[in-house]
Amino acid sequence: MAANSASKMVTSSNLVVCTSLLLMMLFFEVTLCSVTYDKKSLIINGQRKILFSGSIHYPRSTPEMWEDLIQKAKDGGLDVIDTYVFWNGHEPTPGNYNFEGRYDLVRFVKLVQKAGLYMHLRIGPFVCAEWNFGGLPVWLKYVPGISFRTDNAPFKVAMQTFTTKIVQMMKNERLFESQGGPIILSQIENEYGAESHDFGAAGHAYLTWAAKMAVGLNTGVPWVMCKQDDAPDPIINTCNGFYCDYFSPNNRETKPTLWTEAWTGWFSDFGGPVPHRPVQDLAFAVARFVQKGGSFTNYYMYHGGTNFGRTAGGPFITTSYDYDAPIDEYGLLRQPKYDHLKELHKAIKSSERAILSADPEFISLGTYEQAHVFSSRTGGCAAFLANYHINGSATVTFRKKRYNLPPWSISILPDCKNVAFNTALVGSKTSLINMLPTNVNRLRWQTFSEDVSSVDIESKMINSGLLDQLSVTRDTSDYLWYTTSVVINPSELHGNGVPTLTVNSEGHALHVFINGGLAGSAYGNEETRSVSFTGNANLQAGMNKIQLLSVAIGLQNNGPHFELWKTGVLGPVVLHGVGHVSRDLSHYKWSYQVGMKGEYRNLASPMGVSSVDWTEGSLSGQQHRPLTWYKAYFNAPQGVEPLAIDMKSMGKGQVWINGQSIGRYWTAHAKGSCTPCNYAGTFRPTKCQTRCGEPTQRWYHVPRSWLKPTQNLIVVFEETGGDASMISVMKRTIR
Incomplete structure (x- = not known):
């Protein structure tokens, strides 16, 4: 009886420091500070548990938001917080690590512990996650002899080094449950099943190696592999999807049935509709999973957050990663999704003892x-x-x-x-979302324009032929200039029609300049990332300058050998209607310039903003001026409501607040067939969509913690032209 009481005391909260209690309780036959499993569930400190988890990615919010998000997750009936670990954010260059600000992983895990919740740490370190390059650092692509995610020595060395570093950091802070910390699960690799088949024997060898490597790190908690039917023992294979009731039995009868990603909605991409998932269907899917023997459900996402900076992958993934989650991008509760799931958790928890004591x-x-x-x-x-x-x-x-x-x-x-609960009967009212004006509008803008004519003068790289964009930029900028010159004889401009230029690119966007003027733009999309441009070429007799500005909109984040995918202008580039034959310019000498002058001058930062001469005055007539920087200052709006920038009047570019990158903006209008979100059966990504005919994303989250009381600097870089006078700061309310 005393032993049972002691066991309950230890297992009632993962905040208990098990190592200390162990010394006091050696005479009890109680297993403390352990996570094991059987076919029914995870067993934490001797107790089987049904667990509800939610994905909250620490870099997709700010440290000032973390505690509130975690508490809301707990109040919603969650037991566990789940996050990937983002390698490219933590090791931006080889051997140089970043664990500060939004990448302060230890702080995030400790806040989970402080709230009395468990943690599932999905180290990967490949994460996919609609994150740039799948979370792998771009420098890794250029390690000699490397091939990603297969039986390749250079990749395995780099992967093991990073994974070991993360595990050791957690051990040093005593954050694994075996040490009295909150981490009860870790994940190695991520959704590797399909790639494993593509790689054949090398894929299987890599899979076996990764499992052995992870287990050998001796964390004292189980490891999982999601969507990996042949996960080697003792790794637990888990399910990801809209429904996972089909996922039983596991690949071993001794393993529990775990759902690592129950998709609460779906991500959005620029130019596409915004998907939604009715909570009735989500609750139905979770209840069906549990009734079939499932004991661990993680909502992906519980809070989606924001792809700040250039972290969005895809390409074409929006800056918003709202995911139609129970907690919206801004940290506000989305009803009825939040409350309905909370009631679901309560009903299942009240059934926990029976569910874990018997087979259905x-x-x-x-x-x-x-x-x-x-x-x-x-x-x-x-x-x-x-x-x-x-x-x-x-x-x-x-x-x-x-x-x-x-x-x-x-x-x-x-x-x-x-x-106690029915998945289709919703008691909470639907949230009414309002984007309300603040006093921050009609900003006093100053401008600075990029000098297109001087781009090739400053270039230090010349090559005969066209180069892959990433090999030149190494992802230090979204932008790469390709510049060449063409000599036209006067006779070649007469009698052959209007000269045209055709450019084929592997994406993702392209702006074509001829003799300093914008000839036109072309864009890929989520279905076809390639870009094809054909437009009139305003040529003159003599020397003509052709400049192609290739723009990346996030790098590929999944697929076998995705590190080999090309991007940028790879040709052909052909001039038509000049003389009697077309000219293929692809093999001409091209000069290359990475980024914009404003990036080199660091115009987005308070320190660099004074490095150029800005023009002050009316913006009238400047709406269509390409490659223009805008800056203004504003005081923080009063109140505590979350804030956003309304960018509807602009075209495409990037925006910063006090040097912090909000991310890419693009007012591409959503195309497709939108269906109202009236619950009527099963959910699919093509059903229940909104914003058709409108910009996929109009508002861009501004964390209040990035603001000062006065003199906040906003900098906008616009690629094609827009009306900056209409930009305003809004506040978001939900009731």
């Missing part, structure tokens, strides 16, 4: 209706009554009692008698 008994209640019943001599009884019909309600009889089941729903009966 399946009972057919009709054509589309069924029951899963958990009962044992010691664990009580719990039942899940399901109606799988998409449109029709049903009345069923279970244990001599009648129950009404709405379409596509599951009722949870923690005592096998009374309904």
Whole structure:
């Protein structure tokens, strides 16, 4: 009896420092500070647990937001916080590490511990996550002889070095559950199953090596591999998806059924609609997973956050990573998703003892209706009554009692008698979102224009032929200039029609300048990242300068050998209508210039903003001026509401506040077929979409912690032209 009481005391909170208690309780036969598992669930300090988790990525919010986000997750009924570890953010150059600000991983984990929650640390270190280059540092691509995510010595050495560093950091701070910390799970690799098959024997060898390497780090907690049906023992293979009830049994009967990514919505990309997932369907999916024996569910995302800077991958992933999550991008509760899931967690937790004490008994209640019943001599009884019909309600009889089941729903009966929760019946009202004006509008802008004519003069790289953009920029900038010259004889300009230029690029956007003037632009999209431009060439007799500004919009973040994907202008570049034959300029001598002059001058920062002469005055008539920098100052709006910049009047570019990069903006209008979010059956990414015919993203999150009371610097770089006079700071409210 005393031993049982002691066990409950230790397992009631992961804040208990198990190592200290162990010295006091050696005479009890109690397993402390351990995480193991059996086929039913994870076993933490001797107790089986049903766990609800939520993904909150520390770099996608600010440290000042973390504690509030974590507390809201706890209040929503979560037990665990889940995050990837972002290698390229932590090691931007080889051997130089960054664990400060938004990348202060230890601080984030300790805040999870402070809140009394567990942590799932998904080290990867490949993460995908719609993050630039899948979270791998770009410098890794240029290590001699490297091939990503396969049985390749240079990659394995780099991966092991980083993984070991992260694990050792956690050990040094005593953050694994085996040390009394909050980390109960770690993940190695990420969604490798498909790539493993593509790599064949080398993929299997790498998979086996990664598992052995991870286990050999002796963290004292289990490791998982998501979407990896052949995960080597003792690694637990887990499921990701909109539904994971099909994911049983596991690849070993001794392993629990874990869902590492229950998708709460979907990410958005520039030029596409914004997806939403009805909470009724999400709750249904989770309840169905649990009734089939699932014991760990992680919501991806619980708070999606913001792709600050140039961290968005894809390409074309928006700066907003809201993900239609229970906590929105700004840290506000999204209803009814938040409350409905909270009630779901409560109902399942009240059934936990029965669920973990017995295997479910399946009972057919009709054509589309069924029951899963958990009962044992010691664990009580719990039942899940399901109606799988998409449109029709049903009345069923279970244990001599009648129950009404709405379409596509599951009722949870923690005592096998009374309904505590039904996945389709939502009690909370839908959040009413308002973007309200503040006093920050009609800013007093100053401008600075890039001098296109001087780009090749400053270039230090010349090459015969076209080069891959990433090999030149190493992702230090989104921008790469390709410049060449063409001599035209007067006779070649007559009688052959209007000269045109055709440019083919591997993306992602392209601005074409001829003799200093913008001839036009072309853009790829999420379906076809390649760019094809054809436009009139304003040529003159004599020397003509052709300048191509290639723009990256985030690097590829997944796929086999994604490090080999090319980007930028790779040709052909062909001049038509000059003389009697077309001219292929692809093999001409091209000069290369990385980035914009304003980037080199660091115009986005308070320190660098004075390095050029800005022009002050009316913006009238400047709406279509390309490659223009804008700066203004403003005082912080009063209040505590989250803030955003309204960029609807602009075209495409980047924006900074006090030197901090908000991210890329692009007012590309969403194309496609939008469906209102009225719940009617199963969710798919192509259903339930909004913002068709409008900019995919209009508002860009400004963390209040980035602001000073007065004299806040806003800098905008506009690529094609826009009306900066209409930019304003808004506040976001939800009621």
